[in-house]
Amino acid sequence: MKLRLILGDQLSQSISSLKDADMDTDVILMCELRTEATYVKHHKKKIAFLFSAMRHFAADLQDQGYTVRYTRYDDPDNSGSFLGEVKRALADTGATDVVATYPAEYRLTSEFDTWADTLDVPLELRADDRFLCSTSDFAAWAEGRKQLRMEYFYREMRRKFSVLMDGSDPVGGQWNYDAENRKPPKDGLKVPEPKGFEPDNITKDVLTLVEAEFSDHFGDLQPFPFAVTRIQAIEVLDDFITDRLPQFGDFQDAMIEGEPWMFHSHISFYLNCGLLDPLECIQKAEAAYHAGNAPLNAVEGFIRQILGWREYVRGIYWLKMPDYKSQNALNATRALPDFFWTADTQMNCLRQCVSETKTNAYAHHIQRLMVLGNFALIAGLHPDEVNEWYLLVYADAYEWVELPNVSGMILFADDGMLASKPYAASGAYINRMSNYCKSCRYKVSKKNGPDACPFNYLYWDFLERNGEKLRGNPRMGLIYKNLHRMSDEKRAAVRDDSQRFFRALDANEKV
Ligand code: FAD
Numbered sequence: 001m002k003l004r005l006i007l008g009d010q011l012s013q014s015i016s017s018l019k020d021a022d023m024d025t026d027v028i029l030m031c032e033l034r035t036e037a038t039y040v041k042h043h044k045k046k047i048a049f050l051f052s053a054m055r056h057f058a059a060d061l062q063d064q065g066y067t068v069r070y071t072r073y074d075d076p077d078n079s080g081s082f083l084g085e086v087k088r089a090l091a092d093t094g095a096t097d098v099v100a101t102y103p104a105e106y107r108l109t110s111e112f113d114t115w116a117d118t119l120d121v122p123l124e125l126r127a128d129d130r131f132l133c134s135t136s137d138f139a140a141w142a143e144g145r146k147q148l149r150m151e152y153f154y155r156e157m158r159r160k161f162s163v164l165m166d167g168s169d170p171v172g173g174q175w176n177y178d179a180e181n182r183k184p185p186k187d188g189l190k191v192p193e194p195k196g197f198e199p200d201n202i203t204k205d206v207l208t209l210v211e212a213e214f215s216d217h218f219g220d221l222q223p224f225p226f227a228v229t230r231i232q233a234i235e236v237l238d239d240f241i242t243d244r245l246p247q248f249g250d251f252q253d254a255m256i257e258g259e260p261w262m263f264h265s266h267i268s269f270y271l272n273c274g275l276l277d278p279l280e281c282i283q284k285a286e287a288a289y290h291a292g293n294a295p296l297n298a299v300e301g302f303i304r305q306i307l308g309w310r311e312y313v314r315g316i317y318w319l320k321m322p323d324y325k326s327q328n329a330l331n332a333t334r335a336l337p338d339f340f341w342t343a344d345t346q347m348n349c350l351r352q353c354v355s356e357t358k359t360n361a362y363a364h365h366i367q368r369l370m371v372l373g374n375f376a377l378i379a380g381l382h383p384d385e386v387n388e389w390y391l392l393v394y395a396d397a398y399e400w401v402e403l404p405n406v407s408g409m410i411l412f413a414d415d416g417m418l419a420s421k422p423y424a425a426s427g428a429y430i431n432r433m434s435n436y437c438k439s440c441r442y443k444v445s446k447k448n449g450p451d452a453c454p455f456n457y458l459y460w461d462f463l464e465r466n467g468e469k470l471r472g473n474p475r476m477g478l479i480y481k482n483l484h485r486m487s488d489e490k491r492a493a494v495r496d497d498s499q500r501f502f503r504a505l506d507a508n509e510k511v
Pocket residue numbers: 263264265266267268269271272302305306309310311313363364365366368369373390391394396397398401402405406409410
C-alpha cells in the first residue's frame with residue numbers, strides 16, 4: 001500500500017506520482033499547510049485559489065474511487081509541513097512506501113531530498129513531467145553554448161513538437177512575428193469580458209477560512225472569479241481561443257486604464273497548478289489558426305509564450321539554481337517603496353498596475369515588465385525585495401517562473417544570462433503603449449523638473465549609474481552614444497532630478 005503525495009501545484013490526473021496508482025489499496029495525501037501558505041505572505045486570492053482547487057481536485061479523485069487523505073488548514077492535528085503530514089499519514093495508515101513527484105521549486109526539492117534519511121519506509125521521488133522540456137534535455141541543449149537565447153531554444157521546441165511547421169520550415173516563413181505584436185491601444189477598442197465563475201460551497205468555505213487566517217496578507221479576496229476545476233479552466237481556455245486570441249497578437253503589449261485583462265489568456269494560474277496542460281493550450285491555438293479563426297501573428301505569439309518562454313525560464317531556473325537567486329549584477333540596494341503595497345503614488349501607470357495587482361492577483365506581461373519591472377530596474381530596487389514582492393502578489397507565481405523573470409528579465413541581476421539587454425525605458429514607451437499618461441499628474445513630454453515624468457530622468461540616471469557595467473553591451477551602444485552626446489547641463493539636470501526623486505522616495509514621501 002503506497003502513500004502518494006500530491007502538492008498544491010500538481011493538480012493533474014496524469015502527474016507522475018499517480019501513474020500506477022492502485023485505487024483499491026493506495027492512499028493519496030494532500031494537505032493545506034502553514035509552511036506553504038506563509039513562506040512568503042501570498043496574496044489572499046492566491047491562497048484561496050489553490051486551497052479551493054486542491055479541495056475540488058481531491059473531491060474529483062474521491063468520486064472516481066480513490067482514497068484521499070486531505071488535511072485542511074484548520075484541522076487541529078495539522079502539523080503544518082509536508083514531512084509532518086507524511087509522517088502522520090504513515091503512522092495512521094500503515095502505508096509501506098511513499099511516492100511523490102518532485103516539487104517545482106528548489107526550496108522544496110532540496111527538502112524532499114533529505115526525507116529518505118528520516119522516513120522508515122522507502123521513498124520514490126519521480127520526475128516532474130508537467131513540462132514539455134525536461135531539465136536534463138534543457139541542460140543538454142545549453143551545454144557548450146556561449147550564449148543562451150530563448151529564440152533558438154524555441155525553434156528547436158517547434159521542430160520537436162511539430163508546432164506551426166510546414167515540413168522543416170516555420171508556417172508563414174518566419175519563426176517569430178513579435179514585430180507585429182506591438183500595436184498601441186486604439187480609442188474605443190472593445191475588450192471582451194473575461195470568463196468568471198460564481199464561488200460554489202467549497203470555494204465559499206475556503207474564502208471564509210482565508211479571510212479569518214490570512215487577513216494580514218496583501219490583496220483583495222473579493223470578488224473571486226477564478227476557475228477552480230479542470231472543467232472550468234478548460235472553459236477559460238476555450239473562451240480565450242474564440243474571443244481573445246484573434247486580437248492577442250496585435251494588442252499583446254497594449255495597456256488601457258481599467259482593462260486589466262486585455263486580450264491575454266489568463267491561463268497561467270491553471271497551467272502552473274496543473275489544471276491545464278501546456279500542449280493542449282498550444283494545440284488549441286494552432287487549430288484555431290488552421291481553421292482560419294485567428295491570424296498567425298496572434299497564434300505564433302501565444303504559442304511562443306508557452307512553448308518558448310515558459311519552458312525556457314524553467315530550464316534556466318534549474319540550470320542555474322541555487323546561485324541564480326543571490327545574483328545582483330547591478331548592485332542594486334534600494335528598498336521596495338511602500339506604494340508597491342498601497343498603490344499610493346502620483347505616477348498613474350504604477351498606481352494602476354499596483355491597484356489591479358491588489359484586486360486581481362494578476363497583471364499582464366507588459367504591466368509586470370515595462371511598468372512595475374521597469375521602475376524596479378531604473379530605481380535600483382534590491383533583487384531580494386523585488387523577487388519577494390512578485391512571488392507573493394501574483395496567483396500564478398512560483399519561484400521557478402517568477403525568479404528568472406524578475407532577476408533575469410527585469411532586473412538584469414543575472415548579468416544578461418536571460419535577457420540580452422536591460423528592459424529599461426523612459427515614459428515615452430509607456431505613453432505609446434497605454435493611455436495611462438493622459439490622467440497622470442506628471443507630464444510625459446517633460447524631461448526635467450518637478451512636473452517631468454520620473455521615468456524620463458530615472459532612465460538616463462540608470463544608464464549613467466550603470467555605465468561601467470552596461471556600456472560594453474553591443475545592444476546598448478547607440479543608447480550610450482546618445483548619453484555621451486548630452487550636454488553637461490542636461491546631465492546635471494538628470495542627476496539633480498533623480499536625486500530629488502530618490503530623496504523623497506527614501507523618506508517615504510508620496511512621489
Ligand atoms: P498570456 O499573455 O496570455 O501568455 C500565455 C502564457 O504564456 C501564460 O499563461 C504563461 O504561461 C506563458 N508566459 C508568457 N510569458 C511568460 C514568461 N515571461 N515566462 C513564463 N511564462 C510565460 N508568469 C507566471 O506564470 N508566473 C509568474 O510568477 C510570473 N512572474 C513574472 C514576473 C515578471 C517580472 C515578468 C516580466 C513576467 C512574469 N511572468 C510570470 C510571465 C507573464 O507575465 C505571465 O505568465 C502572464 O502575464 C500570465 O498571464 P496570461 O496567462 O494572461 O498570459
